[in-house]
Amino acid sequence: MSRHHVWSHLTPTQLENLADFGIDPQGSARGPGRAEAVAAAEREGHEWVRFDEAQISEVAAFGVEREVAQGEILFSAGDDDPSFFLVLEGEVEIFGLSDGEQVAIAMHSAGHFLGELSLLLGQRPFISAVAASAGRVLVTDPVAFRHLMSTKPEISDVIFREFVARRGIVNAGPGSGAVRIIGTRYSSESMALRSFVNHSQVPHVWIDLDEVDDAATYLTSVGATAHDVPIVITATALLRGATPADLAEVLGVAHHVAPGEISDLVVVGSGPAGLAASIVGAAEGLGTWGYDRANVGGQAGASSRIENYVGFPNGVSGDDLIASAAIQASRLGAVLSAPNDVVGLRVENGYRVVVLADGSEIAARAVIIATGARYRRLDVENLPEFEGAGVYYSTTELEVRVCEEGDTIVIGGGNSAGQAALYLATRARNVTLVIRRGNLTDTMSHYLIERIEADPRIQVRFNTEVTALRGSGHLQGATLSDRKSGESQEVACAGVFCFIGAVAATAWLGDTLLLDDSGFILVDRSLPDSVTESPLFGGREPFPFETSVPGVFAAGDVRSGSLKRVASAVGEGTNAVRSVFDYMATIT
Ligand SMILES: Cc1cc2nc3c(=O)[nH]c(=O)nc-3n(C[C@H](O)[C@H](O)[C@H](O)COP(=O)(O)OP(=O)(O)OC[C@H]3O[C@@H](n4cnc5c(N)ncnc54)[C@H](O)[C@@H]3O)c2cc1C
Structure with missing residues (x-):
């Protein structure tokens, strides 16, 4: 085992507690890094990245050095906006949550940095860090950390790769108990929660009450009853009758808009088209906010294996493709918020105003609609x-x-x-x-x-x-x-x-945009002359993917005549951003 890595398993008491109820404490989180983490665990340890003097001085330009006392908590699971810490002297121990108890996961020393993927995904931390000895650390606050990640590509690559590997270690090990979901396998509410945590790569443990020997006693032991199911327990909350939206709030990933805040680009829908638009928009410097009513991933996240996507000779699971794209979008600075249902769109004072289900409104310079399609429901009574x-x-x-x-x-x-x-x-x-x-x-x-x-x-x-x-x-x-x-x-x-039979997800638009007979959005050349020649377009042709409302674009499966493939959705989302820039040039 590596000198720097202390891999702890559940304590005998914790195992006994779970075994009493017939529970096999398996973390079921998925996502990138897990395979690497398992492999690393099998090799008996992951070598934590240690920055050399040159790297430490690069990071030092973004942070503040300070002393820490033995036993000082640097950050705790569930904290708001934790900073990025680099250990300069002494040791810091990392703890994960398992069955409600703190379990040591790692010991970090000089040159090691703390944290994992949550720092990049905007999630509250799932782990805690405590100084094991007196020492010194370099503290980089969240704003400075984002600046570091966007301006120092070499350092940023190292941190990014290490964070992904660490998330895998947390998922595969005792830290996966950071979020406990307690429910029943045949409940759609439980399924919605599990789908949300899987698509958001949240470390978690799933406890299926149908497999627990004495469910009532187990529920009492966690302070709940059968009426509360599904239940979610995190470091800071016990959610009864939990929904993905409640959990997003606790995890810190629900996006709240400050009054008067204006976005360059709002992307509605985070399937392949919306993710591509968010990645390219953010990479090109647009303040990009993406909203999805369910999970990041869309239909692609529902696919067990996509075999015709370029570059994956053996196919790729929809989950893996989407998980990587979501991390990429966040890393480049896009804000992705799910579940967040968009229920309306209008034009006001030169802005496109997007209305969310909770009534909040977001003004944007441009909007890309990538709400895709969903399968028709079966026509049977029950x-x-x-x-x-x-x-x-x-x-x-x-x-x-x-x-x-x-x-x-x-x-x-x-x-x-x-x-x-x-x-x-x-x-x-x-x-x-x-x-x-x-x-x-x-x-x-x-x-x-x-x-x-x-x-x-x-x-x-x-x-x-x-x-x-x-x-x-x-x-x-x-x-x-x-x-x-x-x-x-x-x-x-x-x-x-x-x-x-795929149905376009356009009901929320009412009659704001022109649709074809099947409800898919008409864009550019498919728009009638009466629209493109109207004063709205100021005498110009609509840009590719532009809808009947200038500055509003549609990409992917939701577009009339689209190919209904992952690759084409990604291409359309990417190209729609090009048109956003062309459009912005006409209004500035
Ligand atoms: C089981 C399955 C297997 C597939 N296999 C393949 C394959 O092998 N190869 C291939 O190329 N294609 C495949 N496809 C098709 C491919 O997944 C789609 O073409 C692609 O996902 C379309 O991407 P999109 O972003 O346009 O839309 P979608 O993937 O449909 O994403 C739209 C997103 O918008 C969200 N949304 C909808 N309405 C709102 C709203 N009002 N507010 C906020 N968000 C909203 C939805 O929740 C969804 O996440 C498969 C599809 C399925 C279902």
Whole structure:
């Protein structure tokens, strides 16, 4: 084991406490760095980066040196705006939270810097730092730290890589108990919380009450009751009936706009198109704020494997691609806020005003709409009973784990349905692919059809619909109806995955922008002359991706005529920023 790395595991008492309830304390956080961290742990230790004299003097220009006393707390889990610390003399011990107790994770000494990815993502810290001996530290406040990260690329690269690795170590080790989510696997509220922490790369432990031996006693032991589920416990809060928005507030990632604050660019939606726009906007110096009603990632975050994205010969999981993009956006200075539902848009005093669900309003010089599309809901009577409890619209690890070893149904004839069926076939007992049409060739890529035909675990039912769902508390079966013969068959199933008919996420726009007949946003050349020749455009042509309202752009799946692919969404988000600059040149 490295001299500088003390890897501590749960104390025997903590293990006993959890074992009493039959709980296996597994951190379930995902995200970049985890694989590296596990590998590092297997190699018995990660060598903490130690700055040399030259690097220390570069950082010193941004901070203030001060003495620390033994036992002094430099920062605690849950603190607001923690500073960046570099140890100059003495030792500082790092603690993570596990089952409500502090667990030592690391010991840092001269030349080591403190903290992990939360400092870059704007999350409150998940770990605490205590001086193990008297010494000296260099303290860089959050504003100066951002300045350091944007002006010293060599130092910034080292810090960034180390922070990502450290997040992996926290996720894979005892520090993952920083956030405890207690719920039941068939609850859509619990699923929403887990999806939020996974997509936000928050270290956490998931405790499934369905697997706890005596759930009532366990809940009492944490000061809660069955009425409070889902519950989230952090270093500073116990949230009852917790929602992702409550948790975002506690984690410090809910973005509150100061009165009178104006953004250069607001990006609505943080799927691939919105993330690309946020990354490029921030990189080009625009004050860029991104809002997503659910999670960062959009549909791409719902994909188990994206096989046609350039540069990933073995494909890439949507989660991994999105996690990296989200870190990149934050690192470049974009503010990403989720969950934050945008409910309206208007033009006022030359600004585009974006209205959030909580009533707050943000004035922006330009807006890029990247709200994408979502899959149509199944048309069966008791659907709400099973959404999140057996009926799903994505195939990430969270949903697939619920149906593992059971029979599943995938509905839809497009590529996303094909991919979902193939992925589920590797985990579930049997997969039935249900398609309304009589063939796959009209709607699915050839390579997917070939793989589906070759997979003995996938059965394809053409001209078929799911017409009923049944189960008690969670999905246990469905009715399949043959559209030609009219015959129905009841089948057992643990999960129904819907990938039918994408609907544009534009209802929130009302009649603010011109849409096509299917509700997708019309831009540039697809706009009618009556709009482009109106005084609004001042005699100029609309810029690429510009909508019927000058200064408002649309990119990705939400745009009329888009290709509905990750790569094209990324390209459109990127190019829309180019048009934002062209537009700004006309108003300044
Ligand atoms: C299961 C699945 C597998 C797929 N596999 C592939 C593949 O292998 N290869 C490929 O190229 N493509 C694939 N796709 C398609 C690809 O994911 C999409 O084309 C791409 O994600 C579109 O990106 P986008 O940013 O335009 O929109 P989206 O990804 O739809 O993102 C839009 C975002 O906007 C948010 N939003 C919506 N309304 C609001 C609002 N009012 N306020 C705030 N936020 C809002 C949503 O929550 C969402 O996060 C797949 C899609 C799915 C579902």
